[in-house]
Amino acid sequence: MDLKDKLVSSFLAFENNVDVDHPVHDIRSEAIKNFELRGFPNKKQEAWKYTSLNALKKIDFSIFPKQINALEYKDVKRYFLHEIDTYKIVFIDGVYSSFLSETTHDGVDICLMSAALSKPMYKQIIDVYFNKVASKEESLTTLNTAFSKEGAYIYIPKNKVPKKPIEILHFATGNEASLLLQPRNLIIAEENAELQIIERHQSLTSNEILTNAVTEIFAAKNAIVDYYKVQNDLKNASLIDNTYISQKNNSTVKVHTFSFGGKLTRNNLNYYQNGEYIDSTMKGVTILGEKQHVDHHTLVHHREPNCESHQDYKGIYGEKSVGVFNGKIIVDKIAQKTNAFQQNNNILISDKATINTKPQLEIFADDVKCSHGCTIGQLDEEALFYLQTRGIPKKEAAALLMYAFANNVLESVRIPELKMRINRLIANKLGVQLGFDL
Amino acid sequence: MAYTEEELKKELETKEYEYGFYTDIESDTFPKGLNEEIVIAISKKKEEPEWMTSWRLEAFRAWKEMIEPEWANIHYKKPDFQDISYYSAPNKKPKYDSLDEVDPELLDTFKRLGISLDEQKKLAGVAVDIVMDSVSVATTFKKTLAEKGIIFCSISEAIKEHPELVKKHLGTVVPQKDNFYAALNSAVFSDGSFCYIPKGVRCPMELSTYFRINQAGTGQFERTLVVADEGSYVSYLEGCTAPSRDENQLHAAVVELIALDNAEIKYSTVQNWFPGDKEGKGGVYNFVTKRGLCEKNAKISWTQVETGSAITWKYPSCVLKGDNSIGEFYSIAVTNNFQQADTGTKMVHLGKNTKSTIISKGISAGKSQNSYRGLVQVNSRAKNARNFSQCDSLLMGNDCGAHTFPYIEVKNKTAQIEHEATTSKIGEDQIFYCNQRGIETEKAIALIVNGFSKEVLNKLPMEFAVEAQKLLEISLEGSVG
Numbered sequence: 001m002d003l004k005d006k007l008v009s010s011f012l013a014f015e016n017n018v019d020v021d022h023p024v025h026d027i028r029s030e031a032i033k034n035f036e037l038r039g040f041p042n043k044k045q046e047a048w049k050y051t052s053l054n055a056l057k058k059i060d061f062s063i064f065p066k067q068i069n070a071l072e073y074k075d076v077k078r079y080f081l082h083e084i085d086t087y088k089i090v091f092i093d094g095v096y097s098s099f100l101s102e103t104t105h106d107g108v109d110i111c112l113m114s115a116a117l118s119k120p121m122y123k124q125i126i127d128v129y130f131n132k133v134a135s136k137e138e139s140l141t142t143l144n145t146a147f148s149k150e151g152a153y154i155y156i157p158k159n160k161v162p163k164k165p166i167e168i169l170h171f172a173t174g175n176e177a178s179l180l181l182q183p184r185n186l187i188i189a190e191e192n193a194e195l196q197i198i199e200r201h202q203s204l205t206s207n208e209i210l211t212n213a214v215t216e217i218f219a220a221k222n223a224i225v226d227y228y229k230v231q232n233d234l235k236n237a238s239l240i241d242n243t244y245i246s247q248k249n250n251s252t253v254k255v256h257t258f259s260f261g262g263k264l265t266r267n268n269l270n271y272y273q274n275g276e277y278i279d280s281t282m283k284g285v286t287i288l289g290e291k292q293h294v295d296h297h298t299l300v301h302h303r304e305p306n307c308e309s310h311q312d313y314k315g316i317y318g319e320k321s322v323g324v325f326n327g328k329i330i331v332d333k334i335a336q337k338t339n340a341f342q343q344n345n346n347i348l349i350s351d352k353a354t355i356n357t358k359p360q361l362e363i364f365a366d367d368v369k370c371s372h373g374c375t376i377g378q379l380d381e382e383a384l385f386y387l388q389t390r391g392i393p394k395k396e397a398a399a400l401l402m403y404a405f406a407n408n409v410l411e412s413v414r415i416p417e418l419k420m421r422i423n424r425l426i427a428n429k430l431g432v433q434l435g436f437d438l
Numbered sequence: 439m440a441y442t443e444e445e446l447k448k449e450l451e452t453k454e455y456e457y458g459f460y461t462d463i464e465s466d467t468f469p470k471g472l473n474e475e476i477v478i479a480i481s482k483k484k485e486e487p488e489w490m491t492s493w494r495l496e497a498f499r500a501w502k503e504m505i506e507p508e509w510a511n512i513h514y515k516k517p518d519f520q521d522i523s524y525y526s527a528p529n530k531k532p533k534y535d536s537l538d539e540v541d542p543e544l545l546d547t548f549k550r551l552g553i554s555l556d557e558q559k560k561l562a563g564v565a566v567d568i569v570m571d572s573v574s575v576a577t578t579f580k581k582t583l584a585e586k587g588i589i590f591c592s593i594s595e596a597i598k599e600h601p602e603l604v605k606k607h608l609g610t611v612v613p614q615k616d617n618f619y620a621a622l623n624s625a626v627f628s629d630g631s632f633c634y635i636p637k638g639v640r641c642p643m644e645l646s647t648y649f650r651i652n653q654a655g656t657g658q659f660e661r662t663l664v665v666a667d668e669g670s671y672v673s674y675l676e677g678c679t680a681p682s683r684d685e686n687q688l689h690a691a692v693v694e695l696i697a698l699d700n701a702e703i704k705y706s707t708v709q710n711w712f713p714g715d716k717e718g719k720g721g722v723y724n725f726v727t728k729r730g731l732c733e734k735n736a737k738i739s740w741t742q743v744e745t746g747s748a749i750t751w752k753y754p755s756c757v758l759k760g761d762n763s764i765g766e767f768y769s770i771a772v773t774n775n776f777q778q779a780d781t782g783t784k785m786v787h788l789g790k791n792t793k794s795t796i797i798s799k800g801i802s803a804g805k806s807q808n809s810y811r812g813l814v815q816v817n818s819r820a821k822n823a824r825n826f827s828q829c830d831s832l833l834m835g836n837d838c839g840a841h842t843f844p845y846i847e848v849k850n851k852t853a854q855i856e857h858e859a860t861t862s863k864i865g866e867d868q869i870f871y872c873n874q875r876g877i878e879t880e881k882a883i884a885l886i887v888n889g890f891s892k893e894v895l896n897k898l899p900m901e902f903a904v905e906a907q908k909l910l911e912i913s914l915e916g917s918v919g
Binding site: 046333336346348349350351352353354355356357358359360361362363364365366367368369370371372373374375376377378 | 509818831833834835836837838839840841842843844845846847848849850851852853854855856857858859860861862863
């Protein structure tokens with residue numbers, strides 16, 4: 001049976017385990033119909049021109065894990081940002097692990113989607129926000145919506161700031177031969193609220209894992225959201241990460257995506273500006289090797305005047321890796337005085353690597369400043385030579401230059417420990433020891 | 439007295455298409471519709487050899503299986519391909535020995551367009567192969583060219599007189615089945631130009647062709663083939679104006695350029711088909727396939743000024759097959775009122791040390807939509823490929839749109855690709871600066887817009903630059919940022 005049919009028929013089994021009388025279930029039923037109609041995207045669709053899901057569709061994924069698995073903290077400690085204290089929402093094979101997590105209801109709600117969906121006290125918020133910004137047409141998003149049940153639920157009320165950053169971790173133990181995970185996150189920052197989130201998907205075995213995640217973020221007036229996505233998964237783990245962001249006046253939402261691992265990674269990052277004086281920032285560093293494939297798809301929809309958006313994606317592609325960048329900026333007629341900036345720089349370090357990039361502008365307003373730049377090149381031979389004359393071996397010299405190349409993305413990371421961690425991941429990925437941190 | 443934005447807008451809107459008139463010449467027109475008989479009939483009418491007829495039929499059969507492309511960022515009512523007459527030739531045929539024999543009414547048309555033949559013959563040194571509707575009615579300067587061994591004639595003549603050359607090259611750059619419109623063109627093309635420059639010859643003059651759409655309801659399917667043999671050079675000009683018509687007219691041309699080793703082809707276009715009136719009624723649909731093939735050390739340079747057509751769908755491309763070959767694309771696309779343009783280029787790097795440059799300037803005014811769509815592709819064996827692309831858009835007014843869809847696909851680590859795009863309007867400070875220096879607003883805008891497009895205008899040959907500026911005038915000078 002093909003994966004689509006399997007998913008559609010599993011929906012009936014899924015219904016046995018959820019509250020079908022909850023209003024959210026109507027949304028799910030609608031979504032599965034939509035998915036059934038559209039199916040998986042294929043390469044003929046413009047948005048999937050450079051990324052094929054065919055190989056993944058052939059895998060017989062388990063949709064519900066058969067057993068509940070536990071992990072020892074010491075075994076997975078290294079995947080946490082353990083140098084600092086954080087709130088933690090941890091899932092093992094899609095199931096919440098209270099043992100590894102640290103949630104709170106003290107002034108702010110940092111807890112579970114399943115709790116928010118079942119407890120009456122959250123109903124009002126769920127009614128207002130759930131599935132309101134996520135696409136009702138994009139097939140993979142509707143697939144996630146149909147099976148939405150578990151994930152992180154974060155609600156920061158007006159004028160509150162959580163005491164520490166929040167980590168969302170998804171572990172896959174590999175007890176199933178192949179597993180499909182569909183976490184659903186809802187993050188709401190009310191007026192003047194501020195929060196930092198670090199998200200990571202980590203597979204612990206070489207079994208096939210496919211994660212189809214959807215995150216909805218709502219930033220109210222003056223809210224500040226910092227979201228860090230660390231993607232350094234094992235080589236049989238694939239991730240389709242759909243993020244939908246709705247912003248109100250004067251809010252700032254920054255998403256940093258660090259893609260170093262995984263088999264196939266697709267990041268769909270969608271910003272909708274529903275107010276004025278908004279700042280939307282997305283940055284990314286991608287370093288790939290082997291046969292890895294990363295596809296960054298960004299959309300910034302400027303719907304109101306006087307807003308800004310900044311995009312800065314750097315990519316280093318080695319071996320047989322494939323990188324895709326498709327950045328789309330839409331400026332509505334009403335969105336005058338928009339300032340939209342987009343940059344995509346790439347270095348190819350192997351003859352077998354491929355980069356496909358499509359920075360796209362669609363502009364309907366005249367008083368705007370929109371620009372995009374895109375480059376593909378190599379390391380500067382002269383700079384390499386200069387460093388070698390100073391006694392730095394070629395490999396380290398190349399790594400240094402690549403560090404420098406990626407550095408202005410790292411500069412805006414506001415958690416120092418995370419920045420150190422990313423630096424180490426980069427050094428590791430480049431296979432060098434530099435003996436210092438940038 | 440200050441020149442306000444409102445006044446400019448008004449002036450712009452009321453400016454009617456200057457070249458909109460209709461010449462009444464008896465035409466030999468085929469019944470509407472398209473089937474194999476029509477294709478055969480066209481071929482017969484042109485007295486073509488059999489291989490050409492079967493080549494057309496092959497294209498027609500492929501076309502029948504194809505679907506109209508819908509990916510472009512344009513919206514229009516699809517033409518009914520069975521409601522078009524596929525052949526129309528001015529009746530008072532066939533060949534003229536001198537201009538005196540040409541229908542005086544026809545000559546008058548050209549006079550009104552400001553391209554008096556005799557004047558051009560003498561002054562500009564331009565050999566003009568005039569295509570009125572579909573048949574060549576006058577060819578000049580043939581003699582001078584013949585002395586150098588240059589063949590410059592209509593494609594139907596070439597099929598008859600130089601079959602070996604046509605057979606060898608036709609469809610090698612744009613195959614019959616390349617795309618929907620190319621297939622349609624291959625099946626029904628009525629005429630066009632053929633040009634062959636022999637080895638090592640530098641064409642002594644700019645070659646040019648003027649296209650007109652004249653007969654109501656007849657599509658124009660031009661086919662142009664330019665072959666520059668080893669070490670030769672040619673500069674080819676093409677310009678179009680079309681009379682006002684209310685119903686949409688279809689134009690689906692194919693242009694193939696072949697630059698053999700060390701050859702250089704410079705192909706310039708000024709396009710001013712009828713863009714439709716200010717309500718967006720009428721106008722020409724322009725679906726063109728243009729592509730050039732560069733062999734070793736060859737260079738192809740496309741320059742285009744697009745001011746007309748209701749719909750423009752056009753991507754002059756270069757296939758950089760040979761090592762060290764160079765492709766260039768310089769474009770100004772101006773859209774006003776309800777015009778829609780989806781234009782750009784493809785640079786396909788196959789050989790080593792290939793270089794390409796793309797400079798695209800889009801200017802949108804009124805309620806128009808202007809898109810740049812480009813592809814830069816570096817093949818895995820194309821070592822040291824170099825590309826520089828720049829696409830700038832200028833928006834005038836609040837109802838228009840500017841879009842960029844650049845595709846960059848690189849499979850070689852030695853490639854160096856730069857792409858830059860900006861969108862902006864004319865800055866108030868720029869206008870203020872000019873005002874302050876005593877330059878009135880309208881002139882200031884013209885100045886700024888001219889500066890904006892200068893990089894491309896500069897690439898046009900002298901003879902054409904004047905006309906190009908004249909054509910731009912209508913759309914450019916009257917608009918306000």
